[in-house]
Amino acid sequence: MRKQQWGLYIHIPFCRQKCFYCDFPSFAGRERYEADYTDALCRELLDQGVLYREKWGRPATIYMGGGTPSVLPVKLMERLLQMLCRIFALTENEDSPELEFTVECNPGTVDAEKLALLHTYGVNRLSFGVQTFDDGLLQAIGRIHTGRQAAETMQLARKAGFQNVSMDLMYGLPQETLAMLQHDLEAMVALKPEHISIYGLQLEAGTAFAKMQELGKLMLPDEETVEQMYDLMTSFLPAHGYARYEISNFAQPGYESRHNLSYWQDVPYLGVGAAAHSYLAGRRYANGTDIPSYIEAMRAGKSVRVEEEPADRAIAMEEFAFLALRTVRGLSREAFSKRFGVSLESVYSKTIEKMKQQDLLEEQDGFLRLTSLGMKYGNVVFEAFLLT
Known part of the structure; x- marks a missing residue:
């Protein structure tokens, strides 16, 4: 199983x-x-x-x-x-x-x-x-x-x-x-x-x-x-x-x-091959991009995977929000709270209210999602969700 x-x-x-x-x-x-x-x-x-x-x-x-x-x-x-x-x-x-x-x-x-x-x-x-x-x-x-x-x-x-x-x-x-x-x-x-x-x-x-x-x-x-x-x-x-x-x-x-x-949806994945990226146990990794170097490393039994600099809490929140908001289903308040231990409102209340007033965000069944206008101007919403 x-x-x-x-x-x-x-x-x-x-x-x-x-x-x-x-x-x-x-x-x-x-x-x-x-x-x-x-x-x-x-x-x-x-x-x-x-x-x-x-x-x-x-x-x-x-x-x-x-x-x-x-x-x-x-x-x-x-x-x-x-x-x-x-x-x-x-x-x-x-x-x-x-x-x-x-x-x-x-x-x-x-x-x-x-x-x-x-x-x-x-x-x-x-x-x-x-x-x-x-x-x-x-x-x-x-x-x-x-x-x-x-x-x-x-x-x-x-x-x-x-x-x-x-x-x-x-x-x-x-x-x-x-x-x-x-x-x-x-x-x-x-x-x-x-x-x-x-x-x-x-x-x-x-x-x-x-x-x-x-x-x-x-x-x-x-x-x-x-x-x-x-x-x-x-x-x-x-x-x-x-x-x-x-x-x-x-x-x-x-x-x-x-x-x-x-x-x-924050599901882990393994990437293999030159330049492939992985997301495992909440950490991100990248393989080197050079093809000959990748081949030689594999022959020698060496790893080419390098851990990217761990995202701080604010960046992790931003990324979680961006990725979820790309989908029609949107960003789950419950999933955000479970992932970070705080409510979505405690972090983004002003942003959410502003985006709603501009008809770029809407709520449905515990999910915050882009409106049709928000889909068109998604970059405006994503920029508003930046914390740093």
Whole structure:
């Protein structure tokens, strides 16, 4: 019987091409490391995975992200999946809820053989990085696939037996219009994914787009158009059967991402791989990002995990509030009190009252949550919840 609900994250840092907006720890042109990296992952899984299975039982969720996990060659992917099956008995029934096992894939990096392999080894959820169906926009943001390939990849996934598929969409892209987003939304719901994640473009330091912006070479939609895009997607998706359950996530009933929800609900998770993060027993850890160093450390039986500076009480409260408020359900007064030994009101009474007066927060059944307006201006609320 599981002693503690927990999640497992596996980081695959390889990409065919680095997207122009991406600041994740992922790298193109590192194919020479793929085999050794897979070996290193298996070593870390044997070490840490077995440890936490013995402590807490099988994880409730597994998420393989990146990077682009689907760029791994079939033989390496199979080796990794075999190791996961060996440690966690993925394809065996246990006295526990069904495991949610997600693998991120990009159109153009999967085929029928690879999808069949994933399905055989217990993967039951796919997350496709589509971003847009417009070929011009795809090229402008550094994606390697076409809109047609995205649709074809969904067809392949269905034929392989996948009944839980998520797709990512972005808006506010260079020279994107409201009509282009309308087309993307229509094209996506026509494919009937069970889950849709949709993100506004953010310019992150160190990315190709950030450098282009500095040089005045990035033509982005104006603020009014981006706001119209937000309004469009938040009305369009619910009207087509996708309920919003988190600021950036929509799902058909019963298909919310359990792994992502665990991040927002203070559930511990183990991260393996270069640059992976862990949250265990209330402490946060990070693995080093350098791929060769990670490989060598695993060969030598050394840990690459470094504990991040423990958050003080105020920061821990802020983070607990931020994460919970991202969800439609919101922040539980009872959970806050249980976690910190004080009432939510004793810490945030003035903030809560101010945000209510601005129609950004509301109460329901012991939960404090963002209103529709609050979802739109979430950063304003999160900033108000800062204690330091």
